Amino acid sequence: MFTRVALLLAKLSQHKRRPVLIFFALATIMALLIMGGLGLYKGVFAKNARLAPAYQYRFERLQAGKVIQALQQEMAFYQTRIQRDPIGGLDLAALARAYLQMARASGEIHWYLLAEESARRSLANLAYSNDGAVLVLARIAEARHDFSEALRLANSISHNADALAIKVTSYLAIGKLSMAESAVKELLEKSPSLMGHVLYALVKNAQGNDEDTERHFENAFSLEEPGETASSVWARTLLARWHARRGHLAEARALYGEVLRVLPQYQFAIVNLAELELREKDFAAAWGHFGQIFVIAKGNPTVFDHIALRGMARVKLLQGDNQKAQGLYAEAESVMRRDIQNFGHRRELARLLLERGRSIDVPEARALLEAELEVRRDAETLDIYAWALMQSEKTQQAKAIIEEALASGAREAPYFYRAAVIEKKLENQAQAEHYMQFALKTDPAFDETTHQALGLGLETK
Numbered sequence: 001m002f003t004r005v006a007l008l009l010a011k012l013s014q015h016k017r018r019p020v021l022i023f024f025a026l027a028t029i030m031a032l033l034i035m036g037g038l039g040l041y042k043g044v045f046a047k048n049a050r051l052a053p054a055y056q057y058r059f060e061r062l063q064a065g066k067v068i069q070a071l072q073q074e075m076a077f078y079q080t081r082i083q084r085d086p087i088g089g090l091d092l093a094a095l096a097r098a099y100l101q102m103a104r105a106s107g108e109i110h111w112y113l114l115a116e117e118s119a120r121r122s123l124a125n126l127a128y129s130n131d132g133a134v135l136v137l138a139r140i141a142e143a144r145h146d147f148s149e150a151l152r153l154a155n156s157i158s159h160n161a162d163a164l165a166i167k168v169t170s171y172l173a174i175g176k177l178s179m180a181e182s183a184v185k186e187l188l189e190k191s192p193s194l195m196g197h198v199l200y201a202l203v204k205n206a207q208g209n210d211e212d213t214e215r216h217f218e219n220a221f222s223l224e225e226p227g228e229t230a231s232s233v234w235a236r237t238l239l240a241r242w243h244a245r246r247g248h249l250a251e252a253r254a255l256y257g258e259v260l261r262v263l264p265q266y267q268f269a270i271v272n273l274a275e276l277e278l279r280e281k282d283f284a285a286a287w288g289h290f291g292q293i294f295v296i297a298k299g300n301p302t303v304f305d306h307i308a309l310r311g312m313a314r315v316k317l318l319q320g321d322n323q324k325a326q327g328l329y330a331e332a333e334s335v336m337r338r339d340i341q342n343f344g345h346r347r348e349l350a351r352l353l354l355e356r357g358r359s360i361d362v363p364e365a366r367a368l369l370e371a372e373l374e375v376r377r378d379a380e381t382l383d384i385y386a387w388a389l390m391q392s393e394k395t396q397q398a399k400a401i402i403e404e405a406l407a408s409g410a411r412e413a414p415y416f417y418r419a420a421v422i423e424k425k426l427e428n429q430a431q432a433e434h435y436m437q438f439a440l441k442t443d444p445a446f447d448e449t450t451h452q453a454l455g456l457g458l459e460t461k
Contacts, residue, residue, distance in 0.1 A: 051254040054218060055236065057262050059226040064264065067105055067229065074098045089126020092118050093133040100136050105230065107267050107302035109339065116140045131157050138166050145346070147173050147375055161191050168199045175377040175408060177206055194220045194228060198235045205242060206379065208411035213242065233259045237269045244276050245412060247445035252276055265296050267304045274311050278318065278453035279445065287315045306335045306345065310352060310455060318452055329356045346372045351384050354391060355455045362391045379410035383418055387457065390422055398422050413443035414456050 078095035085091065096118035103111035115136055122133035138153035147170040154166040164187040171180035180203050188196040197220035204212040217239045224232055240255035253276060259269040274289035293308040309332035316325035329352060336349045350368040353361035369385040382405035389398035402419045420435035439446050451457070 050250070051258050052251075054221055055239070055255060055258065057232060057236075057258060058224070059229075061262050062229060067263070068102070071098055071102045071105060075102070087125050089122045089130055089133070092122035092125065093130055093136070096122060096136040097132055100139055101230070106297075106300075107304050108297065108300045109303060110300070112140060112143060131160060131163075135160070135162050135166070138163070142166060142170055142173075145173070145372070145375055159190070161187055161193075161196075164190070165195060165199060168203065172202060172206055173376045173378055175379070177203065177408065180206070192223060194223050194225070194235060195231055196220075197223065198231075198238060201242075202238070206408065206410060208409035210246070210411070217242075229262065233263050233266050233269065237266070237272060240269070241272050244272070244279070245443060247443040249276060249280065249445055267293055267296060267302070270296075271304055271307050271311060274308075275453060278311070278314060279450050281318070281449060283315050283319055287312060290315070301335075301339070303339075306332045306339075306348060306352075309335065310355070314452055314455060318449065326356070347376070347381055347384060350388065351455065354384070354387050355457055357457065359391070362388060366392055379405040379408050379412070379415060383412075383415050386418055386422065390418075390425065395422060395425050399426065411442055413439040413446045413450075414454060416442060417446070417451070417456060 075095060075098045078091050078098060081091045082088070082095060096115045099111050099115035099118060103109075103115060119133040119136040119140070123130055123137075126133075134153050134157060138150045141147075141149040141153060150166055150170045154163040154170070157163040164183050167183040168180050168187065171177070171183060181200075184196065184200045184203055188200065197216045201213045201216035201220065204216060217235070220235055236255050236259045240252040240259070243249075243255065244252035253273070256269050256273040256276065259266055260273070263269075270289050270292055274286045277283075277286035277289065290308040290311040293302065293304045297305070309328050313325045313328035313332065316322070316328060332352055333349070336345045336352065339345060340349065346368045350365040350372070353365040353368075366385075366388040369381065369388050372381055373385060382401050386398040386402040386405065389395070389401060399419075399422050402415065402422055405415050406419065416435045416439035420432045420439065423429075423432035423435060443450070
């Protein structure tokens, strides 16, 4: 193990891109060695962690690296076939799909770009009856937050489960919850599956129906199959995050532990686990898990870079080291501005600008959110826009926007908290207390540390 770590240290030390990231990657490697070695989580999930039997992964756990290895073999297979028949369309569509799966498995941005390029070449060679290429382009459009294009492409394909899934997530993003529900009902009628029930859980969560949200998660795992490991860990991570947002921290921790037992380097779970550790004031563990993102990526840009950097900034804020926090926020900003053209993080960039707390950044944050609302009008985007309006001293407008978010049925403690802060600023103390009661009812563990751990900011100065 120490030989592998030494090689990785040498590789990173020679890397010319993002020196700050490299520093944190090196520091994180040493921290992980102290914790017991890369990829080992002994004792990390021991804190009140009891996993309900229904959520245990019942199938054989894949050996480390097997998912990536299988995708590499699949890509090599189709690349060879394409060399023999460069003007064909179906092999290029299959290669595009493999690239997209690799992008999701690794988080590395360049795989998304390769997937898009291959799908477009496929359609150039085979313009009709090429649903595989169209679906890849729809997923790429969705990743870029071009939801109207994602829906256009999905609607061009009839009687297809993947197209219906894209409709569900795209309608959720633009705030059309009834249309998302219609699409997921059609999906489940066509083919009951883990994916279908998880998507229905997301719809019910957006509508504020906790009972149905949990019921659909339970239904999802009852339909789990051994060949869908990626969907299995994704579903458990979403359920864990839902539990965390309801103050069920032990349940969330147990689920993250199960995910990382199955796929130890699953970055989506790692960053969410780190956020949970921040809430629990376990700063060393949170720092280690956020930093692990850069160890896993080995210097390659990923969609998790900015999330990890912002998380590390929050660690430093909670430890009282504002200077280091601001440096990390600056690094996260640089990463997001680099990626914004290809995989627009307008909402996340605006969130960072507001979270950092500099008044000079507020006008840009507002402009970014107003552009984002043209394509995405879900409760989360509305909440952040209300924050920007409040910071711009447009408190009445902020009140109208947060009320729109809550009118969708969304039941999240941060939204109630935002509404409470706005009402307090308007000197509506009774209404402010009313909203804070809703926040605490939704998430009983919601406190001042949670505000900063989740990057919600504090009351306006």
